[in-house]
Each structure stands twice: as structure tokens, then as C-alpha cells.
Amino acid sequence: MSKVVERFLKYVKYHTTSDENSNTFPSTEGQLIFARELAKELKELGLSEVEVDENGYVTALLPANTDKKIPTIGFIAHMDTSPDMCGKDVKPQIIENYDGNDIVLNKEKGIILSTSEFPELKNYIGKTLITTDGTTLLGADDKAGIAEIITAIEYLINHPEIEHGNVKIAFTPDEEIGRGVDKFNVKKFACDFAYTVDGGELGTIEYENFNAASAKIKIHGRNVHPGTAKGKMKNSILIGIELQNMLPELERPEHTEGYQGFYHLNNFQGTVEETSMYYIIRDFDKQAFSDKKEYIKSIVEALNKKYGEGTVELELKDQYYNMREVIEKHMHIVETAMEAMRSLGIEPKVVPIRGGTDGARLSFMGLPTPNLFTGGHNFHGKYEFIPIHAMEKAVEVIVKIVELYGKKG
Numbered sequence: 001m002s003k004v005v006e007r008f009l010k011y012v013k014y015h016t017t018s019d020e021n022s023n024t025f026p027s028t029e030g031q032l033i034f035a036r037e038l039a040k041e042l043k044e045l046g047l048s049e050v051e052v053d054e055n056g057y058v059t060a061l062l063p064a065n066t067d068k069k070i071p072t073i074g075f076i077a078h079m080d081t082s083p084d085m086c087g088k089d090v091k092p093q094i095i096e097n098y099d100g101n102d103i104v105l106n107k108e109k110g111i112i113l114s115t116s117e118f119p120e121l122k123n124y125i126g127k128t129l130i131t132t133d134g135t136t137l138l139g140a141d142d143k144a145g146i147a148e149i150i151t152a153i154e155y156l157i158n159h160p161e162i163e164h165g166n167v168k169i170a171f172t173p174d175e176e177i178g179r180g181v182d183k184f185n186v187k188k189f190a191c192d193f194a195y196t197v198d199g200g201e202l203g204t205i206e207y208e209n210f211n212a213a214s215a216k217i218k219i220h221g222r223n224v225h226p227g228t229a230k231g232k233m234k235n236s237i238l239i240g241i242e243l244q245n246m247l248p249e250l251e252r253p254e255h256t257e258g259y260q261g262f263y264h265l266n267n268f269q270g271t272v273e274e275t276s277m278y279y280i281i282r283d284f285d286k287q288a289f290s291d292k293k294e295y296i297k298s299i300v301e302a303l304n305k306k307y308g309e310g311t312v313e314l315e316l317k318d319q320y321y322n323m324r325e326v327i328e329k330h331m332h333i334v335e336t337a338m339e340a341m342r343s344l345g346i347e348p349k350v351v352p353i354r355g356g357t358d359g360a361r362l363s364f365m366g367l368p369t370p371n372l373f374t375g376g377h378n379f380h381g382k383y384e385f386i387p388i389h390a391m392e393k394a395v396e397v398i399v400k401i402v403e404l405y406g407k408k409g
């Protein structure tokens with residue numbers, strides 16, 4: 001069994017589900033236990049400056065083996081798994097020489113990974129897959145990333161003939177609950193740029209994500225006995241419905257994909273007297289993003305004109321931005337990753353992230369960080385699986401990126 005698979009199978013046994021209701025950092029004790037194990041392994045490999053800091057971040061350095069001037073590259077993966085699905089007692093199953101048929105994950109419970117629901121399975125006929133037993137997620141998101149980074153670093157240690165600059169690694173907690181970089185010390189990490197290894201299928205590379213804002217709306221009505229309400233009642237629920245109907249019908253999550261943005265009504269609660277609505281607003285394009293925010297403002301203004309000043313209150317808040325804006329100034333980071341893939345016979349696929357990532361936040365914190373594939377599919381649920389050749393390719397891509405920058409130095 002290859003080293004990366006061996007590591008992966010070991011890491012998925014650690015229970016590292018994060019918990020958004022926790023006030024501690026990291027949010028769960030299991031992540032700290034895993035962090036300490038990883039640090040131990042990195043020390044045994046001979047890495048320098050291995051540390052688990054007080055917030056559970058694991059960092060280490062593979063020192064440069066040449067005097068050439070080469071940028072310091074970081075590789076980052078997260079240790080937690082999604083709270084959407086149980087991540088305890090993961091029992092991975094290895095499907096060798098996959099035959100292209102439905103995979104029975106759990107006979108007893110009748111849980112099947114079916115090719116009609118997941119036609120991408122057909123791309124893996126003859127390959128070896130790692131699946132769940134149908135009762136938990138797998139944790140390829142992102143323990144595959146961790147296994148791939150460590151295995152690539154080990155390869156570099158064993159192949160000193162590959163010249164390289166400083167390579168740093170970081171394993172972060174609580175990515176799945178949106179806190180992954182809250183306490184990340186970019187300055188101390190001291191990299192020129194980094195890659196998160198946290199993406200999906202073989203060959204994907206991501207450096208664009210949504211611009212994101214939230215809109216909290218409060219509508220004040222006037223309740224009067226319905227029998228004597230004529231000309232007096234102001235029903236805040238109906239004003240809320242009116243507001244929603246003024247938004248473009250096709251710009252909703254259920255009608256959009258690819259680079260299309262949307263308004264998403266996430267929560268709507270009301271009485272005649274008072275109604276609250278919560279929207280998220282998303283768009284890749286900065287102008288379109290700002291137009292969307294302006295549009296919702298203009299609707300609120302129009303409703304206030306109609307129903308009286310102060311009827312509708314709007315609180316708009318930016319959440320995160322498209323990292324493309326930062327990465328574009330350093331396109332060599334993406335281009336070198338693509339060059340690395342092509343030289344290994346992998347066709348790079350640029351995919352826009354219809355959400356946010358830690359890399360996006362890091363990019364705006366001064367560390368440009370696109371996202372590389374891990375090879376996994378169907379993250380956050382029981383149908384998660386990963387083909388082992390994709391993990392092996394991810395290792396090669398990481399090594400190749402380091403090698404290419406070593407040559408450019």
C-alpha cells in the first residue's frame with residue numbers, strides 16, 4: 001500500500017468533527033489530539049520548527065537545500081471534518097479494481113453508492129476507491145489533503161537532489177465551521193504564497209470564489225383588529241412578500257450555477273406587527289456584487305416611500321470577497337500549479353468556488369492562497385469517496401510545484 005493511502009487510513013480514524021456551538025478554540029478536543037499526533041509525525045520525519053500552538057495550529061518547516069533565491073511556499077490543509085455528518089468511528093472500505101456497478105456501502109442498512117446518482121463513478125472503472133461504510137462521512141475533506149502534503153514533504157526529504165526553497169506546512173482546525181483562519185498567524189507563517197490542498201476531483205484548481213454579503217431586514221407593521229382595519233392596518237408579512245417579489249426571480253440558488261450570482265432568502269419569520277428576513281447575496285463579479293447590494297437598497301427605499309419612512313430597516317454586511325482580485329496580481333501561483341499538473345499528464349480544471357474558502361480569507365490577509373485538488377468526491381456526507389490514484393497524483397503535483405519553483409530560482 002502506498003504511503004499516502006497508509007497515512008490517510010490512519011488519519012480518518014481520529015474523531016475531529018468540529019462544533020459550531022462550542023466556544024473553545026479549537027472547537028473540539030479531538031482536533032487537538034490529532035494535532036499532537038501530526039506534530040509527532042512531522043518531528044519524526046525530521047522537519048524543523050514543528051509546533052502546535054495554543055490554538056491548535058500545527059506548523060513546520062522543510063528548510064531550503066540550496067542558496068538560490070526561491071520563494072517560500074506554504075501548503076495548508078484542515079484537520080476538522082464537517083459537523084453535517086458523523087465523523088466518529090469511520091470505517092473506510094477499500095474497493096479494488098472497481099467494476100463500474102453500484103457499490104453497497106452498508107448491506108444491513110441498505111445504503112448504496114449508486115452510479116445513477118453519482119455517474120462520475122464510471123470514470124473510475126478499474127481503479128481502487130476508498131468509501132465509507134455508509135454510517136459516517138469519510139473525512140477525505142480534508143485528511144486526504146494532510147496525508148498528501150506530508151507524503152510529498154517526505155518525498156522531498158528522501159530526494160535531496162530536488163532543489164527547493166523553504167517549504168512550510170500548516171494544518172488548521174475548525175475550517176468547516178468558518179473559523180479556520182481566525183487565529184492564523186500569517187506573519188509568523190512567513191510564506192510568499194500558499195496553496196490549500198482542500199479541493200475535489202483530480203485536476204481541479206480554484207482561485208475564484210463568491211463575493212458575499214448578508215442582508216438583515218426588519219419590517220415594522222401596524223396591527224389593528226381585522227374587523228376595523230380598513231385604511232389602518234399595515235401587515236408586515238405582506239410587505240415582506242412584496243419585497244421578495246421585487247427581486248429577480250431567476251437570481252436564486254435553485255436557478256443558478258457556474259459564475260452566476262444570486263439572492264438567497266434564508267429565513268423569513270413574521271407576524272402582522274413585525275417581520276424579519278435574512279438574505280445572503282453572492283456574486284463573483286465585483287461590480288455585479290455591488291449592483292446587487294444597491295438594488296436591494298433601492299427596493300427598501302421604494303417600500304419606505306410607499307408605507308412610510310422607517311417601515312423597512314436594512315442591515316447590509318459584507319462577509320468575504322473573491323480572492324481572484326488578490327491572486328490575479330500573482331498569477332504565477334496558479335500557472336505554476338497548472339504547469340505541474342500538465343507535466344504529470346493531468347489536465348487542470350479551473351472551477352469557481354460557489355462559496356468561500358479559508359484560502360480566500362488568507363488571500364485578503366496578505367497570503368495569496370489558491371486551492372488544489374485532493375481527489376475526493378461528495379464531501380460532508382456518507383457518499384464521500386476518494387480514488388487512491390488521485391491521492392497519489394496530488395502528492396506528485398505538490399512535489400512538482402516545489403520542484404518547478406526550485407528551478408525558477
Ligand SMILES: [Zn+2]
Binds near residue numbers: 078141142175198
Ligand atoms: Zn475542506
